[in-house]
Amino acid sequence: MILIILLFGFTVISSFWLIPRVLSRTSIGHFLQNRWRFLEECFHSHQFYKIPKFNHHMQENQLFHKILTYLNSLPSAGDLDYVNLFSAYNNPNEITLLINNDQMFPDVFLGSRVYWQMDENCFVLKVRRKEKRRILSSYLQHVCKTADEIEQKRKELRLYLNAEKSPEKNGRWISTPFKHPATIDTAMIDSDLKNKVKTDLELFLKSKSYYHRLGRVWKRSYLLYGPSGTGKSSFIAGMAKFLSYDVYDVDMSKVTCDSDLKLLLLQTTNKSMIVIEDLDRFLVEKEKSKAVSLSGVLNFMDGIICCCGEERVMVFTVSNKDHVDPTIMRPGRIDFHIHFPLCDFSSFKNLASSHLGIKEHKLFPQVEEIFQTGASLSPAEIGEIMISNRGSPTRALKTVINALQTNSGKTGTGSKPGHDYSGSGLPRAPRNLSHSGSIDGLVDLPSKLMHSGSTRTVDEASDHSGVFCMDGFHTGKELKNLYGLLKNRSRRREGSMDLDGEGKVERTM
Numbered sequence: 001m002i003l004i005i006l007l008f009g010f011t012v013i014s015s016f017w018l019i020p021r022v023l024s025r026t027s028i029g030h031f032l033q034n035r036w037r038f039l040e041e042c043f044h045s046h047q048f049y050k051i052p053k054f055n056h057h058m059q060e061n062q063l064f065h066k067i068l069t070y071l072n073s074l075p076s077a078g079d080l081d082y083v084n085l086f087s088a089y090n091n092p093n094e095i096t097l098l099i100n101n102d103q104m105f106p107d108v109f110l111g112s113r114v115y116w117q118m119d120e121n122c123f124v125l126k127v128r129r130k131e132k133r134r135i136l137s138s139y140l141q142h143v144c145k146t147a148d149e150i151e152q153k154r155k156e157l158r159l160y161l162n163a164e165k166s167p168e169k170n171g172r173w174i175s176t177p178f179k180h181p182a183t184i185d186t187a188m189i190d191s192d193l194k195n196k197v198k199t200d201l202e203l204f205l206k207s208k209s210y211y212h213r214l215g216r217v218w219k220r221s222y223l224l225y226g227p228s229g230t231g232k233s234s235f236i237a238g239m240a241k242f243l244s245y246d247v248y249d250v251d252m253s254k255v256t257c258d259s260d261l262k263l264l265l266l267q268t269t270n271k272s273m274i275v276i277e278d279l280d281r282f283l284v285e286k287e288k289s290k291a292v293s294l295s296g297v298l299n300f301m302d303g304i305i306c307c308c309g310e311e312r313v314m315v316f317t318v319s320n321k322d323h324v325d326p327t328i329m330r331p332g333r334i335d336f337h338i339h340f341p342l343c344d345f346s347s348f349k350n351l352a353s354s355h356l357g358i359k360e361h362k363l364f365p366q367v368e369e370i371f372q373t374g375a376s377l378s379p380a381e382i383g384e385i386m387i388s389n390r391g392s393p394t395r396a397l398k399t400v401i402n403a404l405q406t407n408s409g410k411t412g413t414g415s416k417p418g419h420d421y422s423g424s425g426l427p428r429a430p431r432n433l434s435h436s437g438s439i440d441g442l443v444d445l446p447s448k449l450m451h452s453g454s455t456r457t458v459d460e461a462s463d464h465s466g467v468f469c470m471d472g473f474h475t476g477k478e479l480k481n482l483y484g485l486l487k488n489r490s491r492r493r494e495g496s497m498d499l500d501g502e503g504k505v506e507r508t509m
Contacts, residue, residue, distance in 0.1 A: 047132050049125040054171055059267050063140075066147035067123050071116055073150055074107060109139045157240060160248045162255070162264055172267050178247055180237035186354070187235045188347045188379040189340060200336060201242055201313075208311070218310040221301065221333060225321040226340030229378030232317045235340070236275055245273045245313065252282045258296030262305045273313045280318035283325065294325060301333045342376040348400075351379060355386035356393040363397040370401060375408035 053064045104117040104126075112135050115126035127136060159178040164171060184194050204220045211218040222239075224232040240247045248268045255261050268274060276282075283294070299305060301314065316334070318324055328334070343351070345368045352358050382400055389396035 045129045047127050047129050049127070049136075051123040051125065053121040060171060060269065062269070063144070064123060066144050067116075069147040069150050070143045071105075071107075071118075071123075073146070074105075109142060110135050114139065155244060157244065158246045160246060160268075162249075162251055172264055173248065175246075178237075178240065180234070180241070182234035182237040182241075184235065184238040184242055187238060187340075188231050188343065188350060189235075189338070193338065197239070197336070197338065198242065201239065204313070205243070205311075217302075217306050219306060219312045219314065220335055221314040221316070222336045222338060223321060223329070223334045224315065224317045224338050224340060225319070227319060227342055227378060229380030230340035230342065231379055232340050233277065235338070236273070236315050236317075239313070239315065240273050243271075243273065243313065245271055248272055248274045250274065250276045252276060252292065255292050258292055258299070261292055261296050261300050265300060265305055266308055268309060268312070270309050271311045272309075273315060275315045275317075277317045278319070279316045279328075280320065280323050283328075284323075294327075298327060298333070301328070343379045343382050344376065345371040347379060348382060351382055351386060352393075352397070355383060356390060356396055358393050361393065361397060363394070363401065367397065367401060367404070370404045370408065373408055375404045377403060377407055 051061065051064050051067060053061055055061060104115055106113050106115050108114075112128065112131045114135075117124045117126070157178040158175045160173040160175045162172050164174050184198060187194060200220075208218050224235060226232060236247070246269065248264075250261075250264060255264065265274070279297075282292075283297075306312075321329065321337070348367060348371065349359075349364070352361070377400075381403065385399050385403060386396045389399055
């Protein structure tokens with residue numbers, strides 16, 4: 001009898017132990033567990049906390065982003081009824097979870113249970129009132145710390161564009177992973193200049209207290225100037241990777257007014273790089289459009305609005321900084337100027353080494369000779385030639401030589417930018433004729449001359465290969481002096497001189 005009672009008791013105890021564990025693996029057990037927790041929470045009063053994605057200025061709430069990162073890392077996120085699955089951008093085989101809207105799931109901290117629910121563009125935190133003072137502050141600190149650790153492990157730079165179609169709902173920016181392979185070291189500029197940029201960026205990162213002591217906003221501005229195809233955009237990508245900063249690329253054509261430009265700046269984050277490319281082109285076009293004024297651009301660069309964020313780097317690109325308004329170029333608005341020139345022989349050798357894997361070649365002297373005549377191409381043009389012919393370095397170099405010779409033929413041997421040269425290698429005279437037969441654009445006139453028929457004083461321009469402008473030749477004596485200056489370049493004949501429509505010197509008998 002005693003044995004029967006013991007067996008019965010053992011069976012009952014085993015049932016109470018086994019049944020919950022068996023049911024927990026079934027839908028019935030899952031349903032009963034949720035119902036029990038719901039009934040249990042009904043006997044407690046709760047405090048609700050709402051964490052919106054944007055504040056009333058449509059600036060992104062950093063706490064929202066950290067909560068999203070934290071919740072998606074919890075094991076309980078995978079137990080929800082609905083979960084979104086995404087493949088990683090850089091690894092399609094890596095699957096990540098993302099919680100769905102209107103899903104509530106629990107988290108446990110210091111023995112207390114809290115609940116999260118994601119509504120549209122906000123999170124709702126549910127905490128028992130009697131426990132909120134004990135756990136709320138420390139729990140949110142735990143969430144932020146865990147999110148920071150996760151972000152540090154999977155740090156991914158992002159590129160933001162002001163192309164959002166519903167800014168009043170989703171903010172002004174849309175983003176995509178930023179995976180540009182360029183670095184500062186791959187830029188085709190002087191090595192010493194690259195080292196100076198790195199040193200300047202490193203010093204900026206360590207200068208928070210220094211800037212605050214000076215009463216200045218902790219930001220740094222760079223101007224990248226040079227012709228198209230010289231690597232300015234790639235250098236920006238290299239700077240962003242060096243700093244590990246997200247990039248905000250401002251498309252000025254989509255900015256409607258000065259206030260709109262300020263709102264864009266307000267919605268950027270700290271530790272970010274803000275980029276405006278082709279600023280000079282925009283400043284020219286703005287004269288036709290009243291969307292953004294010069295004052296609006298200046299305030300964007302260093303106005304009072306800049307104090308609404310810290311640890312920012314601003315980068316502007318132009319083709320020619322001489323065409324930019326001097327008020328933009330002053331220190332404080334632009335702190336560091338970086339020149340990106342056309343390719344010279346030294347840059348060409350670096351391109352040949354990186355693109356073709358060659359340090360020396362029998363055609364290098366010929367290439368150097370052509371560069372010495374003044375011909376040049378952009379690094380992008382030469383790089384594309386080498387990429388297209390990377391299977392044969394000799395063919396690549398010959399193609400580069402032909403391209404340089406073609407470029408040299410367009411501008412004339414030994415030509416310099418800004419001057420028009422004729423096929424003979426001499427500068428062509430500008431088509432600038434007056435009624436009196438004045439002549440412009442002749443060469444090799446010594447020192448200073450004052451002409452009776454004109455008040456213009458002409459100086460010898462040594463850095464322009466002796467090119468100068470001269471007006472008002474009216475007398476035979478002046479013509480005779482001019483013939484003497486040109487006797488080493490042209491045959492002397494009797495008659496008068498004039499310019500044809502092509503700017504060439506003609507002599508008539």
